[in-house]
Every structure is written in structure tokens, then in C-alpha cells.
Amino acid sequence: MTDEAWKIPDIAVAVDLAVLTVRSGALQVMLIERGIEPHLGMLALPGGFLSDVDESLDAAAERELTEETGLDTTGLHLEQLHTYGAPNRDPRRRVVTVCYLAFVPGLASPTAGGDARAAAWVPTAIALDPRTELAFDHRQIIEDAVERARSKIEYTTLAAAFCAPEFTVTDLRQVYEIVWGEALDPRNFHRKVTGVEGFLVATGGQTTRQGGRPAALYRRGPAHLLHPAMLRPPAPKPDSSRTS
Amino acid sequence: MTDEAWKIPDIAVAVDLAVLTVRSGALQVMLIERGIEPHLGMLALPGGFLSDVDESLDAAAERELTEETGLDTTGLHLEQLHTYGAPNRDPRRRVVTVCYLAFVPGLASPTAGGDARAAAWVPTAIALDPRTELAFDHRQIIEDAVERARSKIEYTTLAAAFCAPEFTVTDLRQVYEIVWGEALDPRNFHRKVTGVEGFLVATGGQTTRQGGRPAALYRRGPAHLLHPAMLRPPAPKPDSSRTS
DNA sequence: TCAAAAGTGTTTATGATACACCCATGT
DNA sequence: ACATGGGTGTATCATAAACACTTTTGA
Numbered sequence: 001m002t003d004e005a006w007k008i009p010d011i012a013v014a015v016d017l018a019v020l021t022v023r024s025g026a027l028q029v030m031l032i033e034r035g036i037e038p039h040l041g042m043l044a045l046p047g048g049f050l051s052d053v054d055e056s057l058d059a060a061a062e063r064e065l066t067e068e069t070g071l072d073t074t075g076l077h078l079e080q081l082h083t084y085g086a087p088n089r090d091p092r093r094r095v096v097t098v099c100y101l102a103f104v105p106g107l108a109s110p111t112a113g114g115d116a117r118a119a120a121w122v123p124t125a126i127a128l129d130p131r132t133e134l135a136f137d138h139r140q141i142i143e144d145a146v147e148r149a150r151s152k153i154e155y156t157t158l159a160a161a162f163c164a165p166e167f168t169v170t171d172l173r174q175v176y177e178i179v180w181g182e183a184l185d186p187r188n189f190h191r192k193v194t195g196v197e198g199f200l201v202a203t204g205g206q207t208t209r210q211g212g213r214p215a216a217l218y219r220r221g222p223a224h225l226l227h228p229a230m231l232r233p234p235a236p237k238p239d240s241s242r243t244s
Numbered sequence: 245m246t247d248e249a250w251k252i253p254d255i256a257v258a259v260d261l262a263v264l265t266v267r268s269g270a271l272q273v274m275l276i277e278r279g280i281e282p283h284l285g286m287l288a289l290p291g292g293f294l295s296d297v298d299e300s301l302d303a304a305a306e307r308e309l310t311e312e313t314g315l316d317t318t319g320l321h322l323e324q325l326h327t328y329g330a331p332n333r334d335p336r337r338r339v340v341t342v343c344y345l346a347f348v349p350g351l352a353s354p355t356a357g358g359d360a361r362a363a364a365w366v367p368t369a370i371a372l373d374p375r376t377e378l379a380f381d382h383r384q385i386i387e388d389a390v391e392r393a394r395s396k397i398e399y400t401t402l403a404a405a406f407c408a409p410e411f412t413v414t415d416l417r418q419v420y421e422i423v424w425g426e427a428l429d430p431r432n433f434h435r436k437v438t439g440v441e442g443f444l445v446a447t448g449g450q451t452t453r454q455g456g457r458p459a460a461l462y463r464r465g466p467a468h469l470l471h472p473a474m475l476r477p478p479a480p481k482p483d484s485s486r487t488s
Numbered sequence: 489t490c491a492a493a494a495g496t497g498t499t500t501a502t503g504a505t506a507c508a509c510c511c512a513t514g515t
Numbered sequence: 516a517c518a519t520g521g522g523t524g525t526a527t528c529a530t531a532a533a534c535a536c537t538t539t540t541g542a
Contacts (some may be wrong), residue, residue, distance in 0.1 A: 009297045013255045013329075013340050025509070051255045053338040057329040083342045085257070085301040094297040096257050098327045099339070171519080179306040188505065190522060195503095206512095212520030213512040414494080432532065434495060450540095456493030459541035472530070495538070504529080505536070 008214040014097040016047030018145030022162040026123040032068050032116035038091050044135035061100045069119040070111030078102050089137050099141050103149045105162040155229040157199050160220045168215035182233050198223030258306040258341040262389030269425050270367040273445040276312050276360035282335050288379035290346040294381030305344045323344050328357030333381050343385050347393045349406040399473040401443050404464045412459035426477050442467030
């Protein structure tokens with residue numbers, strides 16, 4: 001039997017995870033502080049090598065997340081983001097990493113473990129700040145993950161999952177504003193989300209407020225896809241036409 | 245220095261290519277007939293293992309395509325589709341394959357080479373027919389690739405690239421109909437594509453026809469993205485309400 | 489003059505945006 | 516009364532779908 005194994009070079013396969021959430025009014029990403037070389041002590045995404053030839057990529061992603069952050073991954077929805085394999089992205093050897101995105105609410109605070117010296121939620125504004133140093137090509141990965149998360153809430157009902165079990169339309173709008181980094185018109189937003197079938201279910205309850213009309217409370221409806229999709233306001237062009 | 249190389253299992257990294265085009269009025273995919281085990285003689289996507297630790301994933305994809313099909317890959321736009329890594333997708337050993345999609349016009353007929361015994365364009369209707377046997381998980385990959393190609397022409401001007409340098413609106417519409425497998429209203433389609441800025445540029449020429457009004461000829465315009473996007477007709481629900 | 493294919497006009501419906509305005513509560 | 520935020524009404528615009536109709540050619 002012909003075999004071509006002779007020409008297969010020694011390449012390691014890793015998985016990395018961009019776990020995003022909305023916490024404390026900010027889009028945050030789970031980062032670890034590396035406890036091993038290379039990039040010892042630097043911030044990085046949780047991840048690591050496939051540990052067993054019989055481990056699926058998805059399973060490896062879940063395992064690494066649990067190992068390094070202590071987060072419970074049962075029922076966690078992971079989706080492949082991209083595979084990064086530039087020849088020199090890891091100084092030790094050739095590593096191809098399959099990256100996963102998890103964009104999920106309600107995760108606990110992490111507990112460092114495995115090869116991670118520390119683990120914490122970090123606002124993406126800080127993680128992507130030019131002054132923040134990140135290991136490997138993880139800055140690029142986080143940028144890709146944020147963009148994917150932004151587009152996911154355009155056509156799914158996922159944003160509602162970041163609200164409390166009972167929430168107001170304003171709570172939901174703030175999730176969109178945080179993730180997109182754009183202000184939305186509260187009135188049009190209200191009409192839109194209450195008009196989409198299966199998105200919100202009124203509970204009949206109302207908020208008690210300090211000043212202002214009480215808001216109706218809603219629970220998540222059965223829909224997972226949004227029809228029609230929520231539209232992100234177009235990024236305003238740099239204004240080069242000021243005459244005065 | 246701490247190292248964790250001891251726990252890195254022996255995994256091969258491959259690239260596979262789903263090369264799609266529109267030829268002879270059909271959406272077609274480039275398939276090879278395998279010249280080596282496993283699945284000797286079976287239809288498969290072109291692809292193979294990374295051959296060198298310094299070869300990027302993109303470069304490996306181009307190399308494999310040229311080796312197995314003889315196609316010229318200069319200027320070819322490849323985009324990552326997905327990474328498939330189920331533990332038993334290859335009977336020999338653990339293989340993680342990074343799949344690329346190329347959806348491009350004007351490719352020549354292939355010439356088999358490398359590990360391919362034959363190479364040919366195959367209509368996707370045949371490739372995905374239940375009676376067609378495909379190696380590994382390549383049926384799934386082709387399905388994913390077709391879906392991606394279908395959505396790409398919704399929001400890009402790529403479809404026009406499958407027409408001759410000068411083409412009519414009907415030529416362009418037929419590309420959409422072939423890729424989507426749906427009939428479109430010629431009149432609304434005409435208004436739509438001629439109304440999108442930068443999509444089509446009238447050359448002033450006309451077709452000579454056998455019966456029927458001559459059609460205006462167009463060239464591709466400078467736009468790459470479509471605003472607003474072309475809408476795929478919604479898949480009709482199975483009609484369970486026929487009463488007569 | 490007729491068939492065939494190209495292209496235009498018109499109607500109707502949907503949805504986005506902007507924003508005026510009213511509603512319900514705490515102070 | 517009034518500030519505060521919740522929620523509705525409405526005009527205007529952009530686009531999509533359906534389809535009647537006109538235009539331009541070859542036979």
C-alpha cells in the first residue's frame with residue numbers, strides 16, 4: 001500500500017478559545033496569564049494542544065477551557081471561528097490552532113489552572129488597546145471574535161440571553177449598544193424587538209423605578225433567529241466636508 | 245524552560261480544497277479520483293498534507309491544487325471554509341484538515357497529478373447525489389462549500405465574474421439561477437442589478453440574436469460588495485395544505 | 489404579423505429612520 | 516409641578532414582489 005507518511009512534517013494542533021460575554025456594562029473576553037514559556041506571564045487566550053488522538057476538536061476546546069479557567073462548559077455553545085497557522089506564530093515549533101468562539105452569558109469568575117497562572121475577564125477595549133501586549137497572534141484572533149459576536153446578534157436572539165431572566169426592552173437595548181459600541185434609538189428599537197415574533201414574551205410584570213415610568217418585563221421567546229435582522233447603524237464616514 | 249511537548253499527540257495537518265465554478269450551465273466542483281489508499285479510486289476533493297513546517301496553510305492549499313489538478317492558482321482567491329477534525333475521519337491516522345473554498349470562473353480543464361489518478365469538474369448535483377460515493381467526510385465539506393458559495397453571491401458582485409467579459413443581464417441572471425437553483429423574475433432582476441452602483445457598466449453594445457430584442461451589453465463595474473444585497477427567494481415550505 | 493426576448497411602469501407591501509408626542513411613575 | 520424614562524403615532528424614504536405592458540429584433 002502506497003503511503004505518504006514520509007512527507008508529513010511535525011506539526012502540532014492546538015485549540016484556542018475566544019470566550020466573550022457582556023459583564024458590568026462591557027464586552028469582555030476571558031484571558032489567562034501564561035504560566036509557561038513562550039510568552040511566560042503574557043496575556044493570552046485559553047487554549048492548548050490536543051491531548052489525545054481520539055479527542056475531537058470540540059472536546060479539546062471544552063477541556064482546555066475547563067482546565068485553564070475552571071468554567072463549567074456543560075451546554076456551552078462553541079463555534080469555530082477560524083484556523084490560524086502562520087509558520088512562525090509560535091516560536092517553539094509549527095503550531096496550527098483551531099480557534100473557537102463562545103459568546104455566552106452567565107459565566108462565573110474563572111479560576112486559573114493548567115498552564116495558566118491567572119485567568120480573568122478583561123474588557124475588549126483593554127485587551128485590544130495598543131498598549132496591551134498579547135501572546136502569539138491572539139490580538140488578531142480577538143478582533144475576529146469580536147466582529148463575529150457583533151454580527152451574531154444581528155440575526156439571532158442571542159442578545160436577550162445576556163439579560164436577567166426577566167428584563168426590560170432597555171436592558172436588551174443596552175446589550176446591543178455595548179456589543180456594537182453604538183447608540184441606538186430607544187423608540188425604534190422598542191418597536192422593532194417587540195414586533196419580532198417569538199423574540200420577547202411579556203410577563204405582565206413591571207419594573208419599580210426611581211423616577212420614570214415603569215417598564216414592562218419580558219422573558220426570552222422561543223425564536224432563535226431574527227426576521228428581519230437587527231441592523232447595525234452604518235459606521236459614520238470620517239467627515240471631511242466641514243466648511244465653517 | 246518548561247515544555248509540554250510530551251503531551252502533543254501525533255496528528256497530521258492537511259488542507260483540502262472545494263473549488264467551485266459555473267460551467268456548462270451548472271454549478272460544478274473539482275474532484276479527483278484518488279490514486280492512493282485509503283479510498284483508492286474513490287472521488288475526493290483535491291488536498292493533502294502540509295509538506296513543510298515552513299509552508300503556510302494558504303500556500304499548502306495552492307500547492308495541492310496545482311499538484312493534483314494542474315490548475316493555475318496565480319491570483320486565485322482562496323478562503324477558509326472550516327476545519328474538520330473528527331477523530332476517525334481518516335482510517336490511517338488522526339488528520340485535521342483545514343478546508344478552503346475557491347469560487348472562481350475561467351479555470352481550465354484539470355490535469356491529474358500527484359496522488360490523483362484523475363481530476364475533473366463534476367456538477368454538484370452529481371457529486372451530492374446519494375448514489376455518489378465520496379472519500380472521507382468530503383460530502384459534508386462540499387455541502388458546506390456550496391452553501392457558502394450561494395451566500396457569497398448575495399452580497400458580492402462575484403457572480404458577474406462567471407460571465408464573459410461582455411455579458412447581458414440575462415447571462416448574469418442565469419448565473420444566479422444556476423448557483424441558487426431557483427428561478428428569478430427577469431424584470432425585477434434587471435432593475436435591481438442595473439440599479440446597484442458600480443455593479444455593471446454599459447458598453448453601449450448590443451447582442452445579435454435569433455428572434456427577440458437585442459440585449460444591452462455590460463462589463464463588470466468596480467464594486468465588489470453589493471448594496472443592497474441580492475435576496476435569495478425563500479425556500480418554499482412543503483405544501484401540506486392542498487385540499488382539492 | 490407574430491414569436492421571443494429585453495426592458496419599463498405601476499401597484500402594493502414591508503421595513504427603516506427620524507422625531508413629535510403622550511404615559512406613568514417618584515420626588 | 517416636573518423630571519425621568521417608557522412607549523406610541525406618524526411621515527418619509529428605500530426596497531421587494533408581482534405583474535401588465537411596451538420595445539426591438541428575427542423569421
